[in-house]
Amino acid sequence: MKFALFARWVDRRALTSVLLTCLSIVGFSWLAKAADSGQVRVEGRPGAIRCVTEGPCELRNEITGQTVRWVIGCSGSPSVAPGLEAFVKAVPGGLAVEVPATLKPSVTWEPGSVRFSWQVPGASASAGGGLFDSFSPPAYPLGPGDKLLITVYNVPDMSQSVVVDPNSNITFPVLGKVSVKDLTVNDLQHRMEDLLRQYVKEPQVNIQLLEYGSRYVNVLGEVATPGRIPLKGALRILDAISQAGGFTSKAGDVEIQRANAQGQLESKTFTQEQLLTGSVHDSNIYVLDQDVINVLPVKSVFVSGEVKNPGSFPYTKDLTLLRAVALAGGFTQWAKKDRVDILRQKGDKPLVVHVNASKIEKGKIDDVPLQPDDHVVVHARKFF
Numbered sequence: 595m596k597f598a599l600f601a602r603w604v605d606r607r608a609l610t611s612v613l614l615t616c617l618s619i620v621g622f623s624w625l626a627k628a629a630d631s632g633q634v635r636v637e638g639r640p641g642a643i644r645c646v647t648e649g650p651c652e653l654r655n656e657i658t659g660q661t662v663r664w665v666i667g668c669s670g671s672p673s674v675a676p677g678l679e680a681f682v683k684a685v686p687g688g689l690a691v692e693v694p695a696t697l698k699p700s701v702t703w704e705p706g707s708v709r710f711s712w713q714v715p716g717a718s719a720s721a722g723g724g725l726f727d728s729f730s731p732p733a734y735p736l737g738p739g740d741k742l743l744i745t746v747y748n749v750p751d752m753s754q755s756v757v758v759d760p761n762s763n764i765t766f767p768v769l770g771k772v773s774v775k776d777l778t779v780n781d782l783q784h785r786m787e788d789l790l791r792q793y794v795k796e797p798q799v800n801i802q803l804l805e806y807g808s809r810y811v812n813v814l815g816e817v818a819t820p821g822r823i824p825l826k827g828a829l830r831i832l833d834a835i836s837q838a839g840g841f842t843s844k845a846g847d848v849e850i851q852r853a854n855a856q857g858q859l860e861s862k863t864f865t866q867e868q869l870l871t872g873s874v875h876d877s878n879i880y881v882l883d884q885d886v887i888n889v890l891p892v893k894s895v896f897v898s899g900e901v902k903n904p905g906s907f908p909y910t911k912d913l914t915l916l917r918a919v920a921l922a923g924g925f926t927q928w929a930k931k932d933r934v935d936i937l938r939q940k941g942d943k944p945l946v947v948h949v950n951a952s953k954i955e956k957g958k959i960d961d962v963p964l965q966p967d968d969h970v971v972v973h974a975r976k977f978f
Contacts, residue, residue, distance in 0.1 A: 680737030731828035739807015815889035846892035899972035900929035
């Protein structure tokens with residue numbers, strides 16, 4: 595009787611979510627149905643991917659060792675976005691999504707699609723600023739195309755550079771093929787030492803990641819050579835900007851865009867001053883795979899009319915009307931100081947602020963702080 599009363603309080607959708615979570619834990623199989631043809635398209639980024647189905651598709655779940663595996667059956671060839679090769683594999687009759695259990699993967703059902711989410715090393719998936727708390731170097735699982743330098747200190751002749759092949763294997767002297775599937779660099783180092791113990795006494799292995807094969811960030815805006823920057827080990831924001839040629843003379847604030855666990859883009863903006871002089875714990879953070887770094891143009895104000903050198907001038911937080919006029923060479927002899935207009939955009943509507951600059955000069959009223967993109971217009975006096 596108590597259970598029946600409790601069930602009435604439970605929302606059916608919530609109960610369904612609980613049941614699906616339980617089924618995922620025990621590795622049960624279920625059927626996901628969509629509409630017509632059975633095609634699957636996989637998009638997103640590590641930590642937040644979305645499988646879009648265009649027809650009936652079978653989805654089964656299993657746990658093997660330390661890996662959670664979902665297998666999606668489909669009739670056609672699946673389409674997988676670049677950069678997901680370490681987690682999405684082609685299998686007979688469809689594809690498999692494989693995520694280390696330590697990353698706490700989860701699945702969310704949506705109309706016509708399924709979302710897979712997990713924790714990305716080096717980043718928090720929590721709301722707000724936590725998404726950008728990447729203060730530690732990210733440790734991604736190794737995947738096809740990754741370049742490694744493996745050094746065996748006891749046996750220098752055995753040291754060499756290797757590239758992870760499409761099957762997530764490397765080839766190394768004595769050992770032959772070694773699987774790196776789901777392993778980070780540190781994991782592989784321990785595994786190599788274990789494997790080499792049968793040939794080398796107390797092997798000491800060091801592995802340096804030279805370049806990720808399919809991981810990158812995009813650097814856009816006011817940099818010398820905007821474009822895609824491959825991740826070569828761990829990079830901070832300024833490292834990525836440096837690889838894109840550095841700031842231009844018009845560079846201002848830096849915006850970083852990053853996908854959250856639901857695949858939605860969030861952004862955070864840092865000033866150049868924060869990046870260049872601030873602590874790494876509040877500014878120059880590590881970038882993650884598929885981040886977008888946008889170097890915004892420097893904010894400006896415009897001064898026109900009866901000033902000696904009208905034009906555009908960089909905006910600073912302490913910029914006021916009289917300081918902007920000073921940057922423009924000062925008033926001309928024809929300036930009507932008691933009627934200076936500040937043209938400002940407020941939302942979707944233009945705003946005109948009338949200012950008596952003559953009273954500011956005499957100390958009768960306070961100087962007026964300016965805002966980015968303000969346009970200061972100094973009118974001319976009329977003599978008739």
